[in-house]
Amino acid sequence: MNKQSRIIIGLIIIVAFLIVGFISFIDSKIEYVNFTEAQNRTRTVEVKGSWIKDKESKFDAATNQFTFFMKDDYNTEMKVVFDGAKPNNFEVAEAVVVKGKVKDGYFHAKDILTKCPSKYEADGSEIKTYNHSK
């Protein structure tokens, strides 16, 4: 095999790989949207927001689903049903990101990411409480 034909074969492989890669990339891209937009999407999306603590949240052992209410950054509320138990750190998460689709008026989440304050640095007020209580 001479140099030229080798380069051509190499290029064909690379181009083919790029095309396959691109298609599968577009396919598995997940967009960040809000709840209002999420209702118009058929694909999996991500919504960031916060848990509404004073609305009912429960775990149903029979279906293994955790249900809670969430509001997105535009204050739109929606019921979220998650396939699984309440994630670690859920109570203190200062923001939650749910990944899934809207179905029958609620958000069916396949995944929940919790953003925890423990990863955030402490703020001044916190050291102040330590200062005064101890």
Next chain:
Amino acid sequence: MIGKILIYSAFIASIISIFSFFKVHFGYNKYLRAGRTFFLITVTCIIFASALLMYLILTHQYQYAYIWEHSNGELQLPLLISTFYAGQEGSFMLWTFMTAVIGIILLNYVSKGNRLEPQVMFMYGLVLAFLAFILILKSPFLYIWDKWPGEVDIGFMPEQGKGLNPLLQNFWMSIHPPTLFLGFASLAVPFSFAIATLMKNKYNEWINYSMPWLLFSGGILGLGIMMGGYWAYGVLGWGGYWAWDPVENSSFIPWLITVAAVHTMVAQKRTGGFKKTNLILCILAFLLVLYSTFLTRSGILGDSSVHSFVDPGFEVYITLLVFIGLFLIISVVAIIYRLKELKSLSLNQNKLLTRESALFVGAITLCAAATVIFAGTSWPIFSKGSVDGAFYNKMNLPLAIMIALINGISLLLKWKTSDDKNFFKGLIFPLSLSVVITVVLVFIGVQDFLIALFACSALFAFFINAQIIARIFKKNWSLAGAYIAHIGIALVFLGIIASARYSEEENISLELNKPKEAFGYTLTYIGASPFEDPDNKTDVKYHFNVLVEKDGKEMVLKPIMYFSQFSDGVMKNPDIANFYTKDLYLSPMGLEVPEQFSQEELHDIKKGGELKMGDLTINFIDFDFGNTQKGGKEMQEGNFTVGAMMKVSDSKYTENLSPKIVYKEGNPEYEPAIITGNDNYIFYFTKMNVPQGEEEASATIAVVDKRNVNNENQTADETLVVTASIKPFINVLWIGTVVLVLGFMVSIIRRRKELYSK
């Protein structure tokens, strides 16, 4: 104060050292001494600063903001030590420390036998200077009153620190981050060698010097990544070891490039080719470490990664960008400057069926995998959104098949010459054996074509390597490193196929003492038992014991759930039964405790109010706090008793009753009351509602009519909900990872021997 001085001194000394070595590069040899001395001063300052931080942690000096935020007095020694790198500042300190320690060894290494010392030390010093600069911006030695001015008095020392995130409170936290950072730090060495050789304009010798280092980085970084996987599997409880999380990816990408570089370096050693490739890969591996640090530290992935740190502040963000940008520019400029020489190095094309061609194709495949992961991981920077984990699996599967095939094929090929006949002859035995086994696997249930192909190619690689190891191990074991690493990869692939693709999962509700069948095992929840964790005395942790029985053998698995005050939430840890051919993985999901009273039995009565129930009339008069002061110390500590003063009348009697709630450490126990002569009813006081503002106070009273007691309801026991899964042949994966790392270590020994035998 001393900490800050040490870091500033390290930074200044490193600058002097860099300039001195730079001078030496241009022939001013009298600066060599200064270069070495100031490099050693830099390193010494950093080591002392790290030792100081460790000392401050061990002696609980909470006036330092970093220590107050990440440490507390409950942690036992190993975890206390690990709080050193629990946060941003400390992990930069650890990285710098590792770089400093490696620096001593490196200086000693390059100063012997003229191994590009001034150039290497110039570059390596620059890396160290940048790290020291970040520590100036992000100091772990900041006092709380400097960090939060005005919030606390100067000189104030909190009695206790905030403590360590419970997710980090385990054995792996003690060893995983240092391993990873050792890998990161060590990649600065091949990078420095690559730039040094460009400076020196000589392209053969450097690979001999940098090869042991590159192998070390590959082995250590690989070990760190795998430990991370095991940590996820054994502690986090989601049932897997790899989630394509950006933080996981960001250490995996440089590792893939490092491994690719190892292969093209071997090829350069044997054939003299791939000189440019090696330079570029060594540079890329380190730049990708910086890039990964930027990704995970800048907060840019904050929404798409669970482990990602938060925004470190503008200065660090910019410094990291300058760090990457400057090193990228240095590399690109150096390569362009030497482009003419580099071009003239190109060799004549070699034949396709040679080992070097195979190694090159292998390296390309590894780079392709790195590119795929790089693209997916970087995506959130460019667009609001993320990439599904399925993308990585889909794209990497064909690449992994290629890698496994080349892994096997390359070993049957000879350097430089192509001997087609022998090659195909060597192929017959391992290939037919793997095909036969794959056919059996397909019959057992491996139905997916690509997965079957993957299994077949991994088996193929396994048999070829096994054959070679068997042949050479007795003669000269130190030559077996590559084959050991390759057999490790083959095992890892087989382990992944079996454990990830063929794992089964089921959610099971286990009622107390009622056995249930799952995956051929009998599982019985036999109750929870509290246990003491020496690292965490604040929380009471519980083992949720599950008896696992099969064929007359039994064992108890103890997944953990507890309420963590640090996280203000329930923390869960799985437990795993490890058998030879599979793991039974139990991840606790929740505990259902039946309500003590049914809804019909509970009544809310306002203060002064009345409730009529059949022939009963109940008046709630007031709460009885006894000697407890409302809102006082006892109430805050959660050890107190409150009564509900009630007047209860039935058709015959009227009586004053006072059922009580006894709180013990915040947990209520109900002390019932009954009316004399009528034991049909039992009265409980279950809740005190003391609202603020206009609303009236009320008490929740449970009236249990013994005649109505629904036995079924009362005997319903607590139920443990678990996710149980079977991970077939996951041991193959773990064994593979250990074998892989072992292979790297054996190779290092060989390459060092080679270096010194010359």
